[in-house]
Amino acid sequence: MRINKFLAHSGICSRRKADNLIEDGRVKVNGKRVVQVGLNIKKSDIVEVDGKIVEPIEKFKYYLLNKPLGFVSTVSDPFAKKTVIDLIDSKERLYPVGRLDKDSRGLIIITNDGDLTYKLTHPKKDIYKTYHVILDKKPSSKGLKELIDGIFMDGFKTKKAKIKNIGDFKYQISISEGRNRQVRRMFQHIGCEVLDLKRVAIGKISDSRLPEGKYRILSHRELEYLRSL
Numbered sequence: 001m002r003i004n005k006f007l008a009h010s011g012i013c014s015r016r017k018a019d020n021l022i023e024d025g026r027v028k029v030n031g032k033r034v035v036q037v038g039l040n041i042k043k044s045d046i047v048e049v050d051g052k053i054v055e056p057i058e059k060f061k062y063y064l065l066n067k068p069l070g071f072v073s074t075v076s077d078p079f080a081k082k083t084v085i086d087l088i089d090s091k092e093r094l095y096p097v098g099r100l101d102k103d104s105r106g107l108i109i110i111t112n113d114g115d116l117t118y119k120l121t122h123p124k125k126d127i128y129k130t131y132h133v134i135l136d137k138k139p140s141s142k143g144l145k146e147l148i149d150g151i152f153m154d155g156f157k158t159k160k161a162k163i164k165n166i167g168d169f170k171y172q173i174s175i176s177e178g179r180n181r182q183v184r185r186m187f188q189h190i191g192c193e194v195l196d197l198k199r200v201a202i203g204k205i206s207d208s209r210l211p212e213g214k215y216r217i218l219s220h221r222e223l224e225y226l227r228s229l
Contacts, residue, residue, distance in 0.1 A: 003027065003039045006047060008114025010054040011093045015118045026050050060113040061092055062223055064207060065215040067108050073100045084108060088215060097121060098129075098178050105212065106131070106199030109226075116226060126176040127229055128162070130201035131183055135169045136193040143190030151189050153179060158186065172200075203229065 001009075004018035007027070012018065019037045021027050027034045028048040029041055041047065047054050067073065071082045073096040084096050088110055097109040097117050111117060120127060150158045162174040173183060184194045200206055205222050218226075 001041060003029065003034060003041055003047070004037065005115070006041055006056065007049070007054065008118060009056045010047075011057045011060075011112035011114065012049055012054055013095065014114045014121065016121075018114070021049060057092070057112055060116075061090060061094065061111060062113065062116075062218040063088060063090075063094075063110040063215045064205065064210065064218055064222070065108050065110050066207070066210045066212050067100055067105050068213045069103060069105050072102045073098070073108055084110060087213060099180075100199060101181055101184075101197070104197040104199070106197075107202055107205070107207065107210075108199070109202060109205075109218070110215065120226065120229065121178070125229065126159070127203050128174040128176045128201075129178070129199055129203075130172060130174040130206075132166065132196075132198045132200055133171050133173060133183060133187065133194050134167075134196040135171065135187060136195055137191075138169060139171075139187065139190050139192050143192070146190060147173075147186050151186065153182070153185060153189075158182070161186070169195075174201075 003022065004015040007013060007018035008015045013021065022034050022037050025033055026049055029045050065084060065087060067084055071084050071087065073084050075083060075085055075095050085094055088094055092112050094110050094112050097111060097120050100106060100108050144163055148161050148163055150160055159176050164172050166172050175182060183197060187194050204225060210216060
């Protein structure tokens with residue numbers, strides 16, 4: 001098994017982030033620092049990360065959390081006082097799938113399955129996330145069309161978005177990317193400020209009855225759907 005896959009199965013991180021741990025010199029196998037990202041290991045090998053021995057997880061956990069405001073969706077921010085992991089009553093090492101800004105709320109998946117995390121966050125995946133936003137003013141039809149067709153952000157054009165009006169200053173937007181503060185920056189591009197942002201769906205997964213700050217286990221059907229993407 002490749003070392004990055006082993007680390008993902010150990011609940012340490014996704015395979016993509018495992019490569020970063022190896023490149024930073026934080027991983028050892030049988031006491032020797034790993035220098036090859038593609039290293040294959042055996043079941044008898046002893047793997048360490050930051051001096052601590054890691055072992056594969058026998059059972060993965062999958063949760064759907066309705067994140068409230070004020071919590072960051074990361075486990076690696078040393079300045080964060082409140083993270084989404086603090087809301088989950090579990091002894092396992094968990095991490096969020098993707099990001100949801102501190103000043104945004106809504107649905108986010110929490111798991112210790114590094115392989116699934118890697119799959120769902122891979123740039124090639126076009127998994128739409130749907131948000132409800134409240135704006136400070138009504139955007140022009142021209143501006144909305146511009147967002148739907150794609151705008152240049154960080155030197156690259158955004159993928160096509162789906163947008164519809166669902167209230168006076170309330171809009172539903174679906175995007176298949178996850179750039180930093182992307183939805184807010186998109187509306188800012190056309191002169192609108194996002195006053196409230198809530199993620200209401202991840203692909204086909206949604207739950208309008210899940211209270212804010214609460215979580216539940218993903219159903220078998222939801223899990224099978226995620227694995228099929």
